[in-house]
Amino acid sequence: MHQLYGIAFSHYVEKARWALERFSVPYEDKRYLPFLHIPVIHRVHGGRAGKTDRASTRYSTPVLRTPSGLVLADSAAIVAYVSETFAGPEDDLYADPxxxxxxxxxxxxxxxxxxxxxxxxxxxxxxxxxxxxxxxxxxxxxxxxxxxxxxxxxxxxxxxxxxxxxxxxxxxxxxxxxxxxxxxxxxxxxxxxxxxxxxxxxxxxxxxxxxxxxxxxxxxxxxxxxxxxxxxxxxxxxxxxxxxxxxxxxxxxxxxxxxxxxxxx
Ligand SMILES: N[C@@H](CCC(=O)N[C@@H](CS)C(=O)NCC(=O)O)C(=O)O
Missing domain, CATH: 1.20.1050 (Glutathione S-transferase Yfyf (Class Pi); Chain A, domain 2)
Structure with a gap:
């Protein structure tokens, strides 16, 4: 089972949920308040998988853990992973660069x-x-x-x-x-x-x-x-x-x- 960690109402997390649900990927939806997410994300990747940019900190959510143990700490990386792994050629979300x-x-x-x-x-x-x-x-x-x-x-x-x-x-x-x-x-x-x-x-x-x-x-x-x-x-x-x-x-x-x-x- 995939596990999705996120600030419950975040629109970046919504991106990840949308992609997972579009391709009927079963996932456990772990919903947290802002700030309470920090110790949780710390346990998942210790701040090492996230990166700071205009929108994010190293502890930003969504974070997806796949059944094989891969940890993805960015909504675009999650959407791309879901599309690559579960979409057919006609449903590929990135067909146009x-x-x-x-x-x-x-x-x-x-x-x-x-x-x-x-x-x-x-x-x-x-x-x-x-x-x-x-x-x-x-x-x-x-x-x-x-x-x-x-x-x-x-x-x-x-x-x-x-x-x-x-x-x-x-x-x-x-x-x-x-x-x-x-x-x-x-x-x-x-x-x-x-x-x-x-x-x-x-x-x-x-x-x-x-x-x-x-x-x-x-x-x-x-x-x-x-x-x-x-x-x-x-x-x-x-x-x-x-x-x-x-x-x-x-x-x-x-x-x-x-x-x-x-x-x-
Ligand atoms: N680069 C990130 C941006 C995500 C982002 O900014 N997430 C916010 C929620 S709206 C967050 O978790 N903020 C808390 C934090 O950075 O510790 C993505 O697209 O996944």
Missing amino acids: EAAELEQRFHDVLGVHTRRAAYAFLFERPSLIQSVIDHNVSRAQARLFRIARPAAQFGLRRLLRIDEAGVARSTHKTRDEFAAMGERLADGRPFLLGERFSAADLAFAALAAPALLPEAYSAWLPPLEELPPRARALTRELRKTRAGAFVMRLYREERGRVLGRPSAT
């Missing part, structure tokens, strides 16, 4: 900015962040968060540089990325790279999800009506864009699609 390039771009830019804005909006309402926690992790972890919330919020604000200027910049960058992908889709193509679903579509949709709140996301996200007003307005605005409507369609049509039994374990 541009898929990996776009995936990297979404990792570096979109994912960082949707994450910062989402945390900022959740932090505006303590009951909302607690609701997200209560729905997504074990009772014991949720209870701990109730006590440690001020410290956890302080830590996340510092780590992710969540302040008003940062949120304004992240909102702007998210809009820009939606506009750029909207232009790509303007010729009526069904997917970012043309006629085939690829890792670029999967990555764009998963990393945009915190700004759009699609129903089929693999962790509980709050309903639109519960968001603070400026977050609700932004989600409504983005859902109406071409790229936003595209992501919502991918979540309706592709997120639950399962392509046959795994050919290897």
Whole structure:
């Protein structure tokens, strides 16, 4: 059995879950709160398999342990492994070399900015962040968060540089990325790279999800009506864009699609 370790509601973890589920790879989904993931990841790879970059630390999740003991500590590495190991030629997520390039771009830019804005909006309402926690992790972890919330919020604000200027910049960058992908889709193509679903579509949709709140996301996200007003307005605005409507369609049509039994374990 594969084991997936992750911050329960992370959109980078969502990328890994989407790939595993698309190719019906059975996996154990180990869901943690931010910060509680650190000792767990330390036990899995001691910080040696992860790397620090624009989005990540050495302890970032998702981390996948395969049945043969291989440890993959990055969502793109996991999606690529799943595609290489379980996809047939017609379902290969990287058939077009541009898929990996776009995936990297979404990792570096979109994912960082949707994450910062989402945390900022959740932090505006303590009951909302607690609701997200209560729905997504074990009772014991949720209870701990109730006590440690001020410290956890302080830590996340510092780590992710969540302040008003940062949120304004992240909102702007998210809009820009939606506009750029909207232009790509303007010729009526069904997917970012043309006629085939690829890792670029999967990555764009998963990393945009915190700004759009699609129903089929693999962790509980709050309903639109519960968001603070400026977050609700932004989600409504983005859902109406071409790229936003595209992501919502991918979540309706592709997120639950399962392509046959795994050919290897
Ligand atoms: N390069 C990573 C980025 C993942 C990432 O930033 N994960 C966040 C969750 S949103 C995380 O685990 N952060 C905690 C940490 O870095 O210790 C990937 O695509 O897998």
